[in-house]
Structures are given as C-alpha cells and as structure tokens.
Amino acid sequence: xxxxxxxxxxxxxVPEYPMERSARCPFAPPPEVLxxxxxxxxxxxxxxxxxxxxxxxxxxVARELFADSRVSVDDRRPGFPHxxxxxxSTVNKRxxxxxxxxxxxxxxxxxxxxxxxxxKRVEGLRPKIQQxxxxxxxxxxxxPQPADVVTALALPVPTLVISEMLGVPYExxxxxxxxxxxxxxxxxxxxxxxxxxxxxxxxxxxLVEAKMVDPAEDAVSDLAERVTAGEIDVKEAAQLGTGLxxxxxxxxxxxxxxxxxxxxxxxxxxxxxxxxxxxxxxANAVEELMRYLSIIQNGQRRVATxxxxxxxxxxxxxxxxxxxxxxxxxxxxxxxxxDRLDLTRDAGQQLGFGYGRHQCVGQQLARAExxxxxxxLFRRIPTxxxxxxFEEIPFKHDRLAYGVYELPVAW
Amino acid sequence: xxxxxAQDKCVSSGQCVLNAGGVFDxxxxxxxxxxxIENPGPELADDTRRAAAACPALAIDIEE
Numbered sequence: 517x518x519x520x521x522x523x524x525x526x527x528x529x530v531p532e533y534p535m536e537r538s539a540r541c542p543f544a545p546p547p548e549v550l551x552x553x554x555x556x557x558x559x560x561x562x563x564x565x566x567x568x569x570x571x572x573x574x575x576x577v578a579r580e581l582f583a584d585s586r587v588s589v590d591d592r593r594p595g596f597p598h599x600x601x602x603x604x605s606t607v608n609k610r611x612x613x614x615x616x617x618x619x620x621x622x623x624x625x626x627x628x629x630x631x632x633x634x635x636k637r638v639e640g641l642r643p644k645i646q647q648x649x650x651x652x653x654x655x656x657x658x659x660p661q662p663a664d665v666v667t668a669l670a671l672p673v674p675t676l677v678i679s680e681m682l683g684v685p686y687e688x689x690x691x692x693x694x695x696x697x698x699x700x701x702x703x704x705x706x707x708x709x710x711x712x713x714x715x716x717x718x719x720x721x722x723l724v725e726a727k728m729v730d731p732a733e734d735a736v737s738d739l740a741e742r743v744t745a746g747e748i749d750v751k752e753a754a755q756l757g758t759g760l761x762x763x764x765x766x767x768x769x770x771x772x773x774x775x776x777x778x779x780x781x782x783x784x785x786x787x788x789x790x791x792x793x794x795x796x797x798x799a800n801a802v803e804e805l806m807r808y809l810s811i812i813q814n815g816q817r818r819v820a821t822x823x824x825x826x827x828x829x830x831x832x833x834x835x836x837x838x839x840x841x842x843x844x845x846x847x848x849x850x851x852x853x854x855d856r857l858d859l860t861r862d863a864g865q866q867l868g869f870g871y872g873r874h875q876c877v878g879q880q881l882a883r884a885e886x887x888x889x890x891x892x893l894f895r896r897i898p899t900x901x902x903x904x905x906f907e908e909i910p911f912k913h914d915r916l917a918y919g920v921y922e923l924p925v926a927w
Numbered sequence: 928x929x930x931x932x933a934q935d936k937c938v939s940s941g942q943c944v945l946n947a948g949g950v951f952d953x954x955x956x957x958x959x960x961x962x963x964i965e966n967p968g969p970e971l972a973d974d975t976r977r978a979a980a981a982c983p984a985l986a987i988d989i990e991e
Contacts, residue, residue: 583985623938630939630958635948638941864946865981873938875983880941 530568533561533838534814542911543778543809544855545842549573553843557827561838565604569597569836570829571815573843575850575867577827581839582872586822588618589874596819597836599916613755614877622873628742629756629877632681632735638880641677645885648676649892657896657927662903665923669893670772671765674885678764681881682757683727683734691719720754720761735760760878767811768882770912770919772889775805777909777923779894780902782857789859790894795887801859802886806868808857810842811918816870841867899927928972929990930979932962936986946981947974960986 535546544550549571552559557574572578581587591598591607598604610616614625631637652673656663675689720736727740739753748756779786789801815838824831831837844867846854851861869876876882894900902909903924910921930950932943939958943951950971952961967975979987 583983623935626938627957627959631956633941634939634953634955634958635941635944636953864977871983873984875938875940877939880945883945 530560530562533563533571537911537913541855542909543774543781543857545810545840545846549840549843550846553847557847558829558831563597563836563838564600565598567595567597567836569595569838570831572837572839573847574827575844575847578839578841578844578867579871580826581818581824581837582816582867582870582874584824584872585619586820586824586833587818587837587872588821589616589622589818590618591616591817593819593821593834595834595836597817597838599814599817611749611752611755613752613759615759615874625756626873626877628739628748629735629760631738633878633881635880638884641681641881642884642888644680645673645677645888646892648673649888650896653892653896661926662924663926665776665925666769666773666920667922669889670776670923671769673772673889674765674768677881677885678761681735682761682764683732683736684723684761688719691716716758716761717751717754720757721750724750724753724757763876764878764881767917768885770811770915770917771806771809771882771886773923774809774811774911774919775886775890776893776900776925777902777920778805778809778857779890780900780925781906785857785859786894786900787898789891790898797859798887798891799883800863802883802890803863803866803868804857804859804861805886805890807845807851807863807866809918810845810868812841812868812870812916813918814916815840816874839870841870897927900925901927928967928975930962930965930967930975931988931990932960933984933986933988934959936984938984938986940983942981942983943978943987946978947971950975951978951987 531548535548537544537546552571553573557577558570558572560568561571562568572581612621614622614629617625652669656668676686679686679689723736724740724743727737728744731737731740736757739757742748743750743753789798792798818837818839820831820833820835820837822833848854869879903926909923912919912921937960939953941953941958943960944953950964950967952963953959954961976989979989
C-alpha cells in the first residue's frame with residue numbers, strides 16, 4: 517500500500533466530525549456516528565482543521581487501542597487531532613501533564629495524583645458525601661417548586677466534595693465553575709485562553725505556593741510536597757491540580773443532571789433504584805447510566821506512533837485517532853439493544869471512564885458520588901417529576917461534557 | 928488459579944479492588960496494586976477474572 521493510495525482513499529467524501537445529536541433522541545449518540553459504527557468499527561472523519569483522523573466507534577477496537585502502547589496522547593506530535601484552535605495555540609505553552617504524556621513520564625504524573633483516589637480512601641469519604649447529599653436534598657424539599665436539579669444538587673455536591681479533597685476553599689467555587697466551563701467549550705477560540713483558561717492556572721499556582729508554606733491534609737498539599745522535594749515545579753503542580761479540579765466537578769455534575777433526567781424518563785428503572793438497598797444493584801445501575809449516557813463527547817484524542825493493524829484496517833504511524841466513547845458504549849455487539857436503559861444488565865465493563873493507562877483517575881470518587889446521589893434523590897423524593905415539557909430542556913450540545921443546563925423538577 | 932501483578936504497569940485505577948477486594952489492595956501513597964492472595968480459591972475466581980478484565984493497564988495476569 518503506497519502513501520499516494522492512502523491519500524486518495526482519504527480524499528473521498530469523508531464526513532465532518534463532531535456530528536450533531538438528534539433533537540428527538542437527545543440521550544443517543546449522533547445518528548451519523550451510530551450509522552458509521554453499524555458498518556465498521558473504525559472509519560475516517562474530517563475535523564475542524566481539515567485533517568482526516570480515524571474515528572473509533574466499535575467497543576472492542578476502542579478497548580484495544582486504548583490499551584495499545586503505540587497509541588499516544590502526546591499532543592505535540594504531528595498528526596495529533598486537536599479538539600479546537602485554542603488547544604493548538606497553547607500546545608507549546610502548556611506544561612506536560614497526566615493528560616499529554618506517555619509511558620514512564622505519564623506513570624510518574626499519574627502516581628502523584630492517585631493517593632486521594634484509591635478505592636479505600638474514597639470508601640472512607642462516603643459518609644461525608646452522603647451528608648452533603650442529604651443536606652442538599654433537605655434544602656430542595658424545604659424550598660419552592662419547581663427546583664432546578666442542576667443548581668440545587670448536581671453542581672454543588674461534586675464541587676463541595678472535590679474542593680474539600682483538594683483543599684480549595686469552597687468560597688471560590690463560583691470562580692471554578694465559571695473557569696471550568698470556559699475550558700470545556702468545544703469550539704473555544706485561541707483568544708479565549710489568555711483571559712480565561714490561564715487565570716485558573718494562576719490561581720492554582722498561588723494555592724500550591726500557599727500550601728508549600730502551610731500544608732494540610734489535602735491533594736494540593738500532596739502536590740506542594742512534591743514541589744518542595746524537587747520532583748516537579750510549581751507550574752506542573754498547578755497544571756495537575758487544575759486538571760483534577762475541572763475533571764472532578766464538571767463531569768460528575770453533568771452526569772448527575774442528565775442521569776436524573778434519564779431516570780425520570782424511565783420511571784420503572786428509577787423505581788428499581790429507589791426500592792433497593794443492595795450496594796451491588798446500585799453500583800451496576802450507575803455503570804449502566806454511564807454506558808447509556810457517555811457524557812464525554814468529542815472523542816478521546818490520540819495519535820499513532822507506529823503502524824497498527826486492526827479490524828482489517830491499517831492505522832499508519834502519525835495518523836490521528838479519535839476514540840468516541842458514546843458509540844462504543846452503544847455497540848450492539850457488546851450491549852444488545854443499546855438504546856434501552858436497563859439497570860439490571862451487566863454494565864461493569866462500560867467505557868464511560870475510558871480505558872487503558874489514561875482511564876479516569878477520579879473514577880472511584882465519581883462512582884461513589886453518583887451511587888449516593890441517584891439513590892438518595894429517588895429514595896427520598898420518589899414522586900420526583902419534570903416540571904417543564906421534555907422538549908424544552910436545554911441540552912449542552914456545545915460543551916466537551918454533555919449534560920443539561922437546567923432541570924426544573926417538582927414532586 | 929495463579930495470579931501475578933505488574934506493579935510497573937499499574938495506573939492505580941482501583942478497578943482490581945472494586946471487583947475483587949479480597950484478592951487485591953492498593954498502596955496508600957500512590958494507589959499501586961498489592962496482591963493479597965496469589966492463589967485465590969474457587970469462591971474468588973469469578974471476581975478475580977472480572978478484576979483482570981477491568982484493569983485498564985493490563986497489569987493482572989491469571990493462569991487458570
């Protein structure tokens with residue numbers, strides 16, 4: 517196979533990515549992505565800069581590539597399929613981080629972040645998460661109807677939990693929500709970064725320096741300790757902290773908002789959840805909601821460092837790879853009738869947290885939060901219902917993390 | 928069943944403890960896998976297989 521031939525193949529009619537979801541099926545991945553997935557587990561797409569990376573839509577191929585050491589997250593490599601213009605314009609300004617490093621360098625960063633997220637540490641946090649959740653459900657029940665699930669529960673619970681864990685003062689939570697939102701704009705322009713993306717980094721630098729002088733039992737203090745020990749510099753520590761902060765509340769918050777909506781639209785499933793106290797049933801329910809909703813849209817971006825033969829195709833070294841979690845989680849070969857939310861199906865191997873070395877660092881924390889929040893909300897307010905017509909719910913089509921902007925409910 | 932773990936590959940996801948808490952643990956400092964039982968009995972076999980399948984770093988090896 518020659519390069520010329522490969523180039524000819526690509527020049528054909530390649531669909532534009534990302535695609536739009538259908539307004540009639542807002543929980544489903546975009547129909548074009550599902551059609552592509554039905555005919556092949558990987559195919560070419562064209563992205564914003566005109567390049568034509570591979571889009572992975574099949575469950576097995578996604579798992580294999582996530583775990584393949586020839587698949588790199590290093591966004592400085594030529595051919596890397598960037599999210600948007602802002603990410604390209606900052607590629608040489610952003611320090612290496614857990615998100616953009618491979619192999620040993622990645623392992624070093626990753627292990628610095630892992631201490632607060634071990635299974636046991638998160639288990640120990642459950643009473644605290646339960647308390648925070650109960651307080652917010654109390655406030656909803658005591659307040660006027662309708663209530664907005666997003667502002668009353670979905671945003672404040674994970675923000676409080678991650679702020680506490682990192683040692684970030686809760687008074688600053690509005691600042692974080694605002695800045696996290698800018699960073700997650702799918703179509704962010706180059707000029708957005710200087711004013712918005714960077715001021716959060718500056719704040720975190722100051723916080724790391726403050727914790728170097730006055731450490732406490734929290735994750736930013738852990739990072740500050742590494743700076744003092746000379747393992748990383750302040751900028752790297754701040755970058756790692758920023759990643760945790762944004763990933764730690766924005767994603768979980770979106771999953772809570774849209775998860776509650778999915779349960780309201782499937783009342784028999786919500787009843788299943790509210791009528792059980794079995795931790796295994798509750799845990800699997802969250803895995804199935806993660807599978808069904810796969811809120812991380814826009815795909816996980818990678819670049820091949822060598823030729824990879826997979827599913828009858830050859831991904832050439834230097835070609836971009838986009839692994840799209842939503843269609844992979846809706847692959848009928850892995851999950852029959854994928855469009856059905858079924859909290860009793862075994863969804864333990866769903867790909868909502870990704871897979872491979874870069875799988876979500878905070879996944880055990882997210883699981884604990886989601887298990888507690890969904891179960892508590894529907895157990896304590898079993899009559900919960902939508903307060904506006906379904907068609908009027910504003911969905912986050914324009915964000916890297918999908919969800920709902922607001923969710924008015926009554927009971 | 929004989930289990931081995933590759934600590935150098937481990938990325939501290941906690942998937943092994945989630946699926947088979949009796950067989951695996953994590954180091955407090957960095958979450959790296961600790962193997963508690965090298966030869967899990969039949970009552971732990973299914974959980975151990977699930978843990979190996981869920982490990983995102985392919986750091987758990989099972990000889991049946």
